[in-house]
Amino acid sequence: MTLKTAAPAPAAVARRAEHQARRRKGKSPYPYWFYLPAAVVYTALFLVPTFASFFFSFTRWTLTDFTFIGLDNFVQFFQEPALLKGLTNTFIYGAVTSTLKVALGMLLAVLLTSRIIARGYLRSVIFFPVLLSSIGVGIVFTVLMDPSKGMINEALAAVGIEGPAWLVDPAWALLSVAMVDVWKGVGLATVIYIAGIVSIPQEYFEAAKMDGASSVKCFFNITLPLARPATATVIILSLIGGLRSFDLIWAMTKGGPGFTSDVIASVIFKQYQAGFYGLSTAGNVVLFLIVTAIILPLSMFLNRKEVEQ
């Protein structure tokens, strides 16, 4: 090995040069047929449906036949009375869940990287809710959050607090679902933060201690800035999740009471249910554009900061 690297045979040199030349021309090391299976799957399952959905968003579609109606669906979609409420709720939901996940995830990660007993067990416990089915979690919490017979309000009543009507009070419904979403998703944020914190070299903490830094200072000046890549990942993942969230909301409130906890995804889903296929496809195109318009610049911003560091 060493010998070969030190003095490569002339033939090998020639071959490598030829290979590099081919690379530069953009030639791939695989024959074309090698790509075929993946290309067929990709085209049939992703490319065609994506373009088909863009096409059908311009039609009135009954699944069997369609009429081309130009931008009417988009006009109709933006006139949808529930849409404004849905949009506002989507942003509130995305912001609340991702803020709480960042804050709680960070705190829990600091706790779980410290020297506490049963650390491995506690780390896995915080991750368990992530593995549960959203629908199951939704149904269980609907029962727990029942205003009169639910366990949560009974527990609060035992200590003399009158709990709110969680899922059926218009003012609380969306926040209640967001809290359950945080409970379910904070495990993933914590695990990402644990990885981020563990990778910070111990020398920084030791040096800071020598200089007499308090633990609060250590947290704000070492852990927080050096865990920035983890923060970026958590924010982006939870914001995408929050913006297109649907399953938990549908399982718990179906957008109700009335329209008070509707998000864009549930507005679109209800349009599918009603058989307005073209209209709801237009809604999905809009949702796709909104998520892209938020995530793309945010991701560029967060990643640029990371490089500058």
Added chain:
Amino acid sequence: MTTSRRRPWGSLTVGVTALAVALTGCAGGSGGSAGGGESKTITWLVDNTENTVTYAEQIAKDFNAANPNITVEVETRPQGGEGDNIVKTRLSTGDMADLFSYNSGSLFHQISPEQNLVPVTSEPYMANVSESFKPVVTAGKEVYGVPVGTGNAGAVLYNKKVYEKLGLSVPKTWSEFMANSRKIKDAGIAPIIQTYQTTWTSQLFVLGDFANVAAASPGFATDYTANKAKYATDSAAIKGFEHQEEAAKAGLFNEDFASATYAQGLEKLANGEGAQYPILSFALPEIKVTFPDKLNDIGLFPLPGEDASKNALTVWLPGGVYIPKSTKNLEEAKKFQAFIASKAGCDSQTKAVGANGPYLVKGCDLPADVPTAVKDMLPYFEDESRNSPALEYLSPVKGPALEQITVEVGSGIRSAKDAAALYDEDVTKQAKQLNLPGWN
């Protein structure tokens, strides 16, 4: 990206389901014809509620006894939107069962009857079908189906024991209804049961009031279809929303109306915890199963309007049984349709699940032991001037969001006036999707 894929995955799922359904359908059909000789197997697609499956199996059995060389295989599908999709997909791929049950009225128009179904207008057995049923399975000039199941009502189910104890009589006007309700409240019983966790149950104040609307402005349904009448601007039509608002403001609902479910509502009614429940009479078979000894404590009266002399019942017509053009066993399918539209057909349904309302087939009698609530309902069915089909049977225009809107009215989130206007906007989408004249 993930979001943009969501729709194609959805349609893929529909496709795969359709394919799976189609394959099983094929297998059933070929299995039957492979039976050889004279005997044939035909298939019948019905929804999967226990009530439907029970009577469907009984009809199939009795039909086979009368026609030994034709076997009917009952297939099931889910209810609601998912079931609608399966019916539409199977029809458009030409893989529908030999017969299928589906709603009459506005949903019937959404499966393109003229394109997909075999007209049966001139079949001799159509003479048995009640004239009041034919319009709701008619598209263009042709009739396409026979009724299966019984007529139902959207009305107030009430606990007779509570009424007796408080010495109340059945209200004929809205103000009598409110007066009764206040007395019931004073007695410590929830006067009006509302169950908004099961959202569809919130619509009855509006949908069940339609007979009163039809009595006050007879042309409403036609004008409504033609985009000329609106809930918000018609003084009779908006009453349903206003009544719900008024009852909510007066605090006449059960305390847990926002979180209660349909099943809990029936329990309250049966136990006398609540006195009056505006609901569909489809609830009666469920009460029969869950609280058999309480069934005859339950009575029924139409949702009261302004005028006692015009007090009428809003009627829900049964679904139809249709034959798709794709069937290869047309003769046998028609024979089966004829059986359903005959006294023998009604009798096997009564034998299986009891009678929960009048049949829409001539010559079908109800047994003497029908539940009290059904007895209360019959006089209205017998006199045409005292009932009207619900709006969904008279007009294809029905908005999908009414149940959310009425939940908002009943919860005090939205005013009746606003709600009616919002519902008018909601139906526009449906009318446009159906390409109705006057809406585009």
